[in-house]
Amino acid sequence: DAKTTQPNSMESNEEEPVHLPCNHSTISGTDYIHWYRQLPSQGPEYVIHGLTSNVNNRMASLAIAEDRKSSTLILHRATLRDAAVYYCILRATRVTYGNKLVFGAGTILRVKS
């Protein structure tokens, strides 16, 4: 599985934007970039995913570098409820491997009021 690298932790002020980086220099052409987050005492939850183009949904935006070797999850206005561990995951698109979901250590996001 291609590997991702994320900072161990980040801190943000409430109501400000947060940019969570992820490096994936060994990404293959068919790997999708997925983000999940895990709130305290909860199971992980899906945030967003993309392949090449930037993506937006109600939770966040995903900005993908042109060479696809890095990506950034953007929370436009952080709230205290966004404090969580954020995981950047690469998922292969081949059918036999496409459902594999391999987590790294993630980034702990702390939000200050």
Added chain:
Amino acid sequence: EAGVVQSPRYKIIEKKQPVAFWCNPISGHNTLYWYLQNLGQGPELLIRYENEEAVDDSQLPKDRFSAERLKGVDSTLKIQPAELGDSAVYLCASSLQGTNTEAFFGQGTRLTVV
């Protein structure tokens, strides 16, 4: 719609005892995962099912762990005998079959082995 349901939420057992965890996935989800999560670490995949078939169980310690998914719906994960190092959160997740589908996780079972 109900999400992924796991039980029990918490379990405390003595070492060498057996323990079982149960998972009811979202209706219609063909893919089911069991993960183990140690404190401060990301979830680690133990086993993945596509319907009734275990398609990826390479990380399952088969000397003491076993899993089954009868009829391709509910699943149980068993440990026998439990060891102190098995204390962790056990997470179940499910998704539709196919590539790049969103996985939905249960709240997990926190196991403490004393």
